[in-house]
Amino acid sequence: SFINPSVAGEADSTPAAIKQQIAASRGSYGTAAPTAKFQQYVAIKPGQEPVEDFEGNYAFAEIKESHTSRAMTSRYMQDMMDAAVSDVVIVGAGSAGLTAGYTLAKNRPDLRITILEASVAPGGGAWLGGQLMSGMVIRKPAHNLLTEIGVPFDDEGAYVVVKHAALFTSTLMSKLLAFPNVKLFNATCCEDLIIKKDAKGVQRVNGVVTNWTLVTMAHGLQSCMDPQTITAPVIIGACGHDGPFGAFSVKRLSSSGLIQLGDMKPMDMNKSEGLIVNHTREVFPGIIVSGMELSEHDGHPRMGASFGGMIGSGQKAAYEAIKLFDR
Numbered sequence: 473s474f475i476n477p478s479v480a481g482e483a484d485s486t487p488a489a490i491k492q493q494i495a496a497s498r499g500s501y502g503t504a505a506p507t508a509k510f511q512q513y514v515a516i517k518p519g520q521e522p523v524e525d526f527e528g529n530y531a532f533a534e535i536k537e538s539h540t541s542r543a544m545t546s547r548y549m550q551d552m553m554d555a556a557v558s559d560v561v562i563v564g565a566g567s568a569g570l571t572a573g574y575t576l577a578k579n580r581p582d583l584r585i586t587i588l589e590a591s592v593a594p595g596g597g598a599w600l601g602g603q604l605m606s607g608m609v610i611r612k613p614a615h616n617l618l619t620e621i622g623v624p625f626d627d628e629g630a631y632v633v634v635k636h637a638a639l640f641t642s643t644l645m646s647k648l649l650a651f652p653n654v655k656l657f658n659a660t661c662c663e664d665l666i667i668k669k670d671a672k673g674v675q676r677v678n679g680v681v682t683n684w685t686l687v688t689m690a691h692g693l694q695s696c697m698d699p700q701t702i703t704a705p706v707i708i709g710a711c712g713h714d715g716p717f718g719a720f721s722v723k724r725l726s727s728s729g730l731i732q733l734g735d736m737k738p739m740d741m742n743k744s745e746g747l748i749v750n751h752t753r754e755v756f757p758g759i760i761v762s763g764m765e766l767s768e769h770d771g772h773p774r775m776g777a778s779f780g781g782m783i784g785s786g787q788k789a790a791y792e793a794i795k796l797f798d799r
């Protein structure tokens with residue numbers, strides 16, 4: 473079948489088998505009986521009731537530092553264990569990537585969707601409009617998504633204006649992250665692609681190579697900081713055209729001699745947004761490219777501070793991914 477043809481038969485150990493391997497490799501480390509001194513860091517004083525009082529008697533339920541550490545670590549590491557084999561990885565959480573993730577998660581709750589965002593703050597260029605001003609212009613019909621997720625706007629006829637771009641991006645992100653089949657790893661960089669021949673001998677992207685972004689950016693300072701991987705049959709590239717990692721996936725395919733880059737052309741707003749939406753597609757087996765990363769691949773003009781094309785492209789990327797799973 474289409475799903476992971478090139479890794480068919482690569483048994484993915486069951487969680488129980490993985491747990492057994494970990495337990496066997498730990499020796500007594502994880503089983504040391506807690507000493508009395510150890511207890512002071514884990515025992516909670518009974519009866520400490522939380523009190524929400526703003527007259528000077530506000531009291532928190534007591535926890536220990538170790539509870540915070542373990543609460544985060546257990547969840548994050550479990551998330552990484554789960555994400556190691558995903559259905560779809562979206563690289564880049566700007567307006568195109570976030571819209572692709574939302575559309576995909578809404579239509580296909582059965583798919584495991586993992587989103588990588590190199591920055592600490594997802595959202596890409598969609599926290600502000602143009603030239604660091606806050607209003608966000610979205611040409612119709614892309615404004616329909618705003619109505620769907622409940623973002624208010626000024627209707628100017630052919631286009632709408634959201635009073636602050638952050639209102640769109642934060643609302644979309646909150647809806648996206650609420651889906652149970654979505655996991656976002658921000659401050660996490662895709663620093664390479666996994667490319668293999670499938671059962672028919674066709675080269676296809678089969679996953680991504682990841683590292684914490686600060687590690688990716690420090691490879692020149694410290695050698696041998698090897699990456700992690702996430703295997704997935706479908707990747708959606710949404711790395712934009714800007715910034716230290718702009719258009720990452722298509723540049724990596726090009727540097728591997730697998731595609732030819734078109735390079736983004738000078739601005740023509742009316743032309744570019746429709747072109748980018750209509751040409752959002754699987755540009756190489758296993759990877760769909762969207763948003764401004766597609767303009768770098770195809771050579772479409774840029775559009776400036778108009779975000780309807782990113783929304784439409786993200787939606788189309790999701791529908792193209794669904795077609796690949798329905799094939």
Ligand code: 48N
Nearest residue numbers: 564566567568590596597662712717720763764774775776
């Ligand atoms: O917002 P961007 O850069 O990209 P898009 O395509 O979602 O939206 C583009 C839009 O913001 C514009 O550029 C507007 C329309 N202007 C057009 C114009 O004419 O100037 O988001 C891409 C995201 C960013 O958050 C990056 O940090 C992230 O992708 N990213 C990565 N994340 C993980 N691994 C990588 N290798 C990577 N590369 C980029």
